[in-house]
Amino acid sequence: MPKPKIQWKPDAFYNLRRATGVVRDVEARGRRVKAAAGEGFEMTSRQGARNPQGRWRVTIFPRTIKAARRNAKDNTLVKALNAGRSR
Known part of the structure; x- marks a missing residue:
């Protein structure tokens, strides 16, 4: 049985992660x-550096001193x- 040949496209995974x-x-x-x-927490959303993955990331962090102390x-x-x- 012949082995299937896979051609990897360098941008495919990067584009999938930002779909x-x-x-x-x-x-x-x-x-x-x-x-x-x-209350008191903030969220940012961005794509990470393409090194090589470029995964999308969400960061939640305390925005206020009160939230930072509580955390x-x-x-x-x-x-x-x-x-x-997931739901």
Whole structure:
């Protein structure tokens, strides 16, 4: 039985990682985590460096001093991660 030949397209994975559906899903998960964390947290969304992956990333971080203290004391963001699971 002949082995199938695979031709890898260098930009295919990069383009897949920034496809509209992928970005929408990642950002929706980020919004759910941000909402579960409560007030004082901010979210950013961007594609990482193409080195070589270029994965899309969402970052949630404390925007205020009060949120930063709450996060340091209670691990707010760690506890909110479960809200980001797929539904």
